Amino acid sequence: MKTEIRIKNFVDDIILLHKNKMFLKKITQKVIETLKYFGFTINTEQSETEPKQTEIFLGLEQNLNNATVKTKPKMRILFLHDLYNMRRWIKTGTEITVKQTAQLTGKPNKLSLQFQEASLFMNAIDHQKTQAARLRGWFTTIIMNKTAISDINYQIIKLRANIPIQFIQIPPQATMATDAAPGGQGQILEKELEMIAIAHTTWKLRQAKLTSDNMEIKAITQGLRSFSKVSKNSRIQSLQIRSDINTAVFDIIKWSTISTLIKEIQYPRFMPTIRGHGELAVDALKQLWKKEFPWIHPPFRLLPAVLKKIREEQIEAMIIVPLWPGQI
Incomplete structure (x- = not known):
């Protein structure tokens, strides 16, 4: 046949x-x-x-002249509308379907070319959605915990700014690998695939009771302190942090660790943007930086102002920022 x-x-x-x-x-x-x-x-x-020099592809506007990409205005407005609705429903305790939350948590993946950590901003919502679907089924309704509002607010800020990101990624000059365990912590500094420094220490009794995330955050900050002189002598301007706990690295990127850092590092002089932790001052940009070597972990929107102050006062400083080329 x-x-x-x-x-x-x-x-x-x-x-x-x-x-x-x-x-x-x-x-x-x-x-x-x-x-x-x-x-x-x-x-x-x-x-x-x-x-054309500008191309619209999958809802993203790609500028081939300066090799940047940003979200198309229409997609940006629609996504912001969904975020505003979700935030309002969470604040008012409105019941929403699991399907609605799934649609919202899936949208950041479309923007991952511009916002490389976009999907992580929806972790709190995604976790609650998964738990509800597993226990009561896909068509059930849930009331979201208000802890998810901070993630939504951060996503809204990024979308409002819509700062283009460059296609060309600048590779880091060195890599710091950290590891933390109940018995202690360790850090390795590598440059051009060669180990140039190593540090390790045991925890104090109080520190040994920290959560794994807090241990890893402390290991990262301790590594930065330990390798500051080596980094300066080796002329390292950009450093990649590698950790086996991605949450700790992401918390530093999202600037949600400031209270933990203030409590655990116990610097004698510090100036956060929030009150109530025994700070020297709140607005560090109005203070004089020339008499010390400042360690700066600014909110991303304040980074240009921080760099301007460093240039004006002609000082050296340690700045902790996420590796997001093209965002400044």
Whole structure:
């Protein structure tokens, strides 16, 4: 018996890149003709055949002139609308379906090219959604815990700013690997795949009772202190932190560890942005920095002001910031 088999090919998008505009225009037409020759149907209404410096792809606006990407205004507005609704429902204790939370937690993945840690901002919501679905099913309703509001607020701030991120990632000059266990902590500093420094110590009795996340955060800050002179002598300007507990690194990136750091590091002089921890002052930007070597862990929006003050006072400082190229 004769059987006919028909194979249908489908290609969603093809992006052609080239520095020469005329050559790109010529090769684009050639690609279209080649595809038509092999039986492909081209949707001309939704196709962009003229070379452009700015391209809209999967809801992201890609600027090829300066190699940056940011969220398209329409997608940004729609996502902000969903975030505002979710925040209002959580504040008022409104019941929402598991399906609604799943739709919200899945959207940040579409923005991961611009916001590399986007999916982590929804951890609190995703955890509550998963627990409810496992215990009561996919179609159940839940009342979200208000602890998720901080994650939503942070995502809203990032989307409002919509700062473009660069395609080209600047590699770190060195890597600090940390590890913390009930018996103690250790750090290794590597540069060009060679170990240039090592540090380790045991916990004090009070420190041994810390949670694993707090132990790892303390191990990271201790490593930065231990390797500060080596980093200065080796002219290390950018440092990657590698830890087996991603939550600790993410908490530092999200600037949610400030209260823990104040309590555990026990610096004699510190100036946070929040009151109530025995601080010397609240607004560090109005203080004089010339008489000391400051350790600075600023909210991301204050980083330009911090760099400006360092240049104005012509001092050296240790700055702890996430590796997000193109965000400044």
